[in-house]
Amino acid sequence: MPVYALTIAYRGTAYSGWQVQKNAVTVQETVQDAAERVFGYRPDVTGCSRTDSGVHALGYVCHIESEKEIPVEKLPLAMNMQLPRDLSVVSARLEAEGFHARYSAIGKEYMYVLRNSRIKDPFTDGLCYLYPFPIDERAADGRGRSFEGKHDFGAFMSTGSKIKDTVRTVYYFRVVRRGDYICIYTAADGFLYNMVRIMVGTVLKGTDINAALETPERRMAGPTAPAEGLYLNRVFYSKEELEARCREMLRCTDVE
Amino acid sequence: MPVYALTIAYRGTAYSGWQVQKNAVTVQETVQDAAERVFGYRPDVTGCSRTDSGVHALGYVCHIESEKEIPVEKLPLAMNMQLPRDLSVVSARLEAEGFHARYSAIGKEYMYVLRNSRIKDPFTDGLCYLYPFPIDERAADGRGRSFEGKHDFGAFMSTGSKIKDTVRTVYYFRVVRRGDYICIYTAADGFLYNMVRIMVGTVLKGTDINAALETPERRMAGPTAPAEGLYLNRVFYSKEELEARCREMLRCTDVE
Numbered sequence: 217m218p219v220y221a222l223t224i225a226y227r228g229t230a231y232s233g234w235q236v237q238k239n240a241v242t243v244q245e246t247v248q249d250a251a252e253r254v255f256g257y258r259p260d261v262t263g264c265s266r267t268d269s270g271v272h273a274l275g276y277v278c279h280i281e282s283e284k285e286i287p288v289e290k291l292p293l294a295m296n297m298q299l300p301r302d303l304s305v306v307s308a309r310l311e312a313e314g315f316h317a318r319y320s321a322i323g324k325e326y327m328y329v330l331r332n333s334r335i336k337d338p339f340t341d342g343l344c345y346l347y348p349f350p351i352d353e354r355a356a357d358g359r360g361r362s363f364e365g366k367h368d369f370g371a372f373m374s375t376g377s378k379i380k381d382t383v384r385t386v387y388y389f390r391v392v393r394r395g396d397y398i399c400i401y402t403a404a405d406g407f408l409y410n411m412v413r414i415m416v417g418t419v420l421k422g423t424d425i426n427a428a429l430e431t432p433e434r435r436m437a438g439p440t441a442p443a444e445g446l447y448l449n450r451v452f453y454s455k456e457e458l459e460a461r462c463r464e465m466l467r468c469t470d471v472e
Numbered sequence: 473m474p475v476y477a478l479t480i481a482y483r484g485t486a487y488s489g490w491q492v493q494k495n496a497v498t499v500q501e502t503v504q505d506a507a508e509r510v511f512g513y514r515p516d517v518t519g520c521s522r523t524d525s526g527v528h529a530l531g532y533v534c535h536i537e538s539e540k541e542i543p544v545e546k547l548p549l550a551m552n553m554q555l556p557r558d559l560s561v562v563s564a565r566l567e568a569e570g571f572h573a574r575y576s577a578i579g580k581e582y583m584y585v586l587r588n589s590r591i592k593d594p595f596t597d598g599l600c601y602l603y604p605f606p607i608d609e610r611a612a613d614g615r616g617r618s619f620e621g622k623h624d625f626g627a628f629m630s631t632g633s634k635i636k637d638t639v640r641t642v643y644y645f646r647v648v649r650r651g652d653y654i655c656i657y658t659a660a661d662g663f664l665y666n667m668v669r670i671m672v673g674t675v676l677k678g679t680d681i682n683a684a685l686e687t688p689e690r691r692m693a694g695p696t697a698p699a700e701g702l703y704l705n706r707v708f709y710s711k712e713e714l715e716a717r718c719r720e721m722l723r724c725t726d727v728e
Contacts, residue, residue, distance in 0.1 A: 225595070226594050272595075293590060293591075296591065301592070301597045302594045302597065303594055304591060304592050304594050305591075306591060334549060335549075336552055336560050338481050338558045339599065341483075341558065342557070
């Protein structure tokens, strides 16, 4: 049975995250509805991660292990014909049997976008966090380096999560200014519940990161930044891909 | 009486253009509603031009000749508190008595944005024209130079317009690629009804521009490009401002 990996982009505003829920529109269900029309039956659609309500994606990956063969190069346009305007299949590829969008992933990159201005912008409204106070992006970038490496991120997890092992490896945490916008890029082998949003809140507030890594309790970290600024940007499935991105991120001050 | 000039940005999707109409939401009415709450009475709000339904703006200018004095530096935030998410006052300045958003303007710049891809993007949906065929931006930029100068633009006006004098001076017409997007910038001393959209449709189609300038009949020009790609970008009120922008536009291949 062919396994199709789809890279999708979506504006998360209208969705209650990825995972199918009763009484709420989710990304998974919306992709499944479109796939049903394209494949002629309702296939399972398996995502690379749950994302929270309101979070956006530029490079979310999901897979379909299909009963039916469809030319892979035709999938993006065929799916996009069936998808709403806030969700798009960016690309599709055929994967080897056994590929799993979640379990085959070795890392993920998130991007967090702030508009650093007192003036709202109608074109990025809902797509970034409006932050009116001055941000020294170089100082923030310097502070954020403390996240890099293998640490207990227990302080950077929303209370209520049942996860026991809170040790993760963060590959990079970069803060870049682009005019009125600040983009924060971070990749890890895995993220805890609300981890990126708490990391961002902590860096913005200037809370002592090293102390929060030493004492992994939620109260040690800063506030949780709002969902509307968060994007799942990339998922890494090979060491080469991840290493190339790490080199890019550690070198560059202006990145895509 | 103080005269306030407001520079506003809006996402035009939900608006039936600038001018107040019965049974339709317009930008003028929305700005007036906000101004009523800020000024304590309902002032007249005068715009720099009518814009069509669905057209966007980054630097639209309107003025309010106010019965009441309000510190000008407080106006943007005060107005934005009252405005919906798709409309924002970017800046405000105090103008000399006699200033008129429309009659004091000596030129306007529009920007037209195309997404040159077969794949739709959820984040720019409704904000550009999805154009799946290849665009040679250098060739298009070269062809567009024919628009520059003083010509009879009668072929570039939608039929039904009652305007008699169709001679206008176009200061520049530039085509620039930015990744998957093509931005077209054009400024003139005035634009006819749908002129920019017809100019864009003509350049994309490769229709003979010189012939259409020689025989000013609508059938000589190309199709009208859709409203969703069009932005009122700037309004010029001084010769220095316009000349500086012209120099920038004639020099640069990559512009803001």
